[in-house]
Amino acid sequence: MPDPRPSSVPGALHGPGPRALRLGVAGPVGTGKSSLIAMVCRELGRELSLAVVTNDIYTDEDARFLRSAGVLDPERIRAVETGACPHTAIRDDVSQNLLAVEDLERDFAPVDVVLVESGGDNLTATFSPALVDAQFFVLDVAGGGDVARKGGPGIARADVLVVNKTDLAPYVGVDVEQMVHDAEHARDGRTVIALSRADAASVARLRGWVLETLERFRAGTLVPSDPGPMAPHVHAEEQGPHSHADGPVHTH
Numbered sequence: 001m002p003d004p005r006p007s008s009v010p011g012a013l014h015g016p017g018p019r020a021l022r023l024g025v026a027g028p029v030g031t032g033k034s035s036l037i038a039m040v041c042r043e044l045g046r047e048l049s050l051a052v053v054t055n056d057i058y059t060d061e062d063a064r065f066l067r068s069a070g071v072l073d074p075e076r077i078r079a080v081e082t083g084a085c086p087h088t089a090i091r092d093d094v095s096q097n098l099l100a101v102e103d104l105e106r107d108f109a110p111v112d113v114v115l116v117e118s119g120g121d122n123l124t125a126t127f128s129p130a131l132v133d134a135q136f137f138v139l140d141v142a143g144g145g146d147v148a149r150k151g152g153p154g155i156a157r158a159d160v161l162v163v164n165k166t167d168l169a170p171y172v173g174v175d176v177e178q179m180v181h182d183a184e185h186a187r188d189g190r191t192v193i194a195l196s197r198a199d200a201a202s203v204a205r206l207r208g209w210v211l212e213t214l215e216r217f218r219a220g221t222l223v224p225s226d227p228g229p230m231a232p233h234v235h236a237e238e239q240g241p242h243s244h245a246d247g248p249v250h251t252h
């Protein structure tokens, strides 16, 4: 049976050994992407060999946050500084990220799971299936109960939609059950995890999803799916529109 997993840049893999499961984590600024990655490392770091790649536009801030969280050997956390358009590095030209992932897989072989965090500020950023085998899209209740209903490729079709920080729901007037219901509706039944670091059952569900996905990956039954290109978006610090290879014209 042909291997359904996305291959890396041809010839760039260091040896024929099995590579790690690659998981993307995307979502708007501040929704808890780095915290989710830290949570996975805390929960699974003792039983699995993990590594992390972060993407920031000009800094390595997310990598520094994760290193200081003390949940993983700091050497296993690498930062990609993407320059102008952070979404290109996870969607159109993923070579910088692939090299970082492959370096980690080689340096710490065998690695079970590599988590790749997106950078930038876009609600609709998605990973290319050439870079990751499956992807999270992270929202939080502080963004409002409506946001899941509004859709977008990540919200609608990422492998998992995380509705994060449910512990804050009473303070921001959000009905979590309704938000999850709306999200499930927008996603045609794809997985939604209501998550809070203060809710052990939700953390266990996240952990279970990663382990189950790793099992499917190893069995060769995980078929990466593409949520689709990002929608038009604007970044405050730049002027003039541009387009991604498979997306519409937008400005940064």
Ligand SMILES: Nc1nc2c(ncn2[C@@H]2O[C@H](COP(=O)(O)OP(=O)(O)OP(=O)(O)O)[C@@H](O)[C@H]2O)c(=O)[nH]1
Residues within 6 Å of the ligand: 027, 028, 029, 030, 031, 032, 033, 034, 035, 036, 062, 164, 165, 166, 167, 168, 195, 196, 197, 198
């Ligand atoms: N109350 C609460 N706060 C959380 C939870 N998870 C994360 N946070 C907080 O949310 C804030 C943002 O978390 P980050 O993990 O830095 O979010 P991010 O999406 O990585 O942010 P950027 O990298 O800047 O896009 C931090 O202050 C976290 O402590 C949660 O479950 N509950």
